[in-house]
Structures are given as C-alpha cells and as structure tokens.
Amino acid sequence: MCRSIIAGRTGRVCTIMSGMDTHFLGITELVEVPSVAVVVDVMRAFTVAAWAFARGAEKIVLAGSLNEALALKARHPEWVALKDGPPAAGFDAVNSPGLLRSADLGGRTVVQKTTAGTVGALAVKDASLVLCAGFVVAEATARLLRTRRSDGVTFVVTGEGGRADEDLACAQYIARRVTEAGTDAAEFLRRAAGSRAAAELAQGVRQGAHPDDVALCLELDRFPFAMVATLEGPLMVLRPRTMPSSVNEDPV
C-alpha cells in the first residue's frame, strides 16, 4: 500500500510504498549510483535477453558500443553478436524476440548492443544490485526484490528519455508487485500495448522486427527467472537467476 507519493513533473519521480522508496528515472536523469537498480526495457532489449536465456544462452555481455560488440566478437568468434535495428555485417542476430525464439543458443555467450536497454544497464553498472527486466520476467524480478527487502529501488525507464510508457508501466507494475502480490497487470499491459514503441513495431517503423514482437514483449511472467547484471572484470554480464516460488526461500 502507498504511504505517500512525491510527484515530479511527470508524476513519476518517487513513491514510498510500505517502506520501499522507489524512483523512476530516465538514463540521463541518473545523478548518483543507486544501491539497487532495475533497468526496464520492454521493447525490446530485455524481452530479447530473456528469450536468449530461454533458448540456452549461458550469459549476455552488454556492450557499450557497436565497435565494442564487434571487437568482442572478433576476440571470441564463437560468441553471438546481437544489435538492434537492421541486420548488419559482423553481427549474427537482431534485437527481436520473434526472430530469436527459434535460435539454438545452447551454452553460447551473446553480446548485446541496443539503443536503450543496454545503455541503461551500463549507466548503473556500479550499483550493488542491477536487474534487467521486462514484463516477461516481472514476477521473478519482484520476488528477487522482495527477498532482498531493499529500502530503495531505482527503476531506470530506458526508452524515450524516461518517458516510454511501455517501460514506465512495467516499472510501476514491478514496483507495485513487490509489496502487493495480487496487483492486476491488465492496466499496465494495456498502457504498454498502447505505447509508441508498440505502434512503431506494429507499423514496421522499427527495423529488425518480427510480427509477433509486440505480443511477445507483453507476455506476463513468461519466464521464471530474474536477470542479474554484474561486472565481471571490465565486462557487464547478464545472467538468469531462477527464483523459488516462496518469498521465504533464498534465490538459487
């Protein structure tokens, strides 16, 4: 239950819920390193990342630039390089859940570079806990936050300078779900379905897309794992963490 709301210009800055202080910020609005960060990119980076794990990927290296992604691929030819936008020389895949869902990624390392999602994760790389999320891993993400009993969580709303409604709706849903397990997702999913990103994907404005991408990005709790990003040497690496169904259990 909400104890108080501190509303900014967009009414989305800070909500204090049952002891959890939540901030919703765009990437450029991050002024300090958060303790706990949930980086949200529904369409499509972290829906794609979840599908990569579902298709067997061992880990995802989040690249800071196209050149870095290509350099990593050159150093590790067996890795799978993935970027958003149209297919490009040197890359093996695009940022589309519809296209990735039939890939065999068993044991592979994926290098991912996108416009918003991967940039948002790298912006909070020094946080003590970084989760990457979309609707497909919403409950597992909320459950991990619940087990941590964090006082404060910063949600990084990656799209459109923090205004992307599919990302903001998902962030608000996860935040609510941490403290109110029975939260109905319908209104949040409706907002995401009506977002500019969904329209652009449906209209073919965004390249490297499959007709099922929007629907796949709106599959609530499709996967039982949260996605945790940590620094491994110089690389920011994303891995799945399957969450037990009881909030009293520790994550495996």
Ligand SMILES: O=C(O)[C@H](CS(=O)(=O)O)OP(=O)(O)O
């Ligand atoms: O692939 C996407 O949907 C977007 C890229 S763009 O908005 O189409 O340029 O990237 P993401 O980082 O997944 O939001």
Ligand SMILES: [Mg+2]
């Ligand atoms: Mg996006």
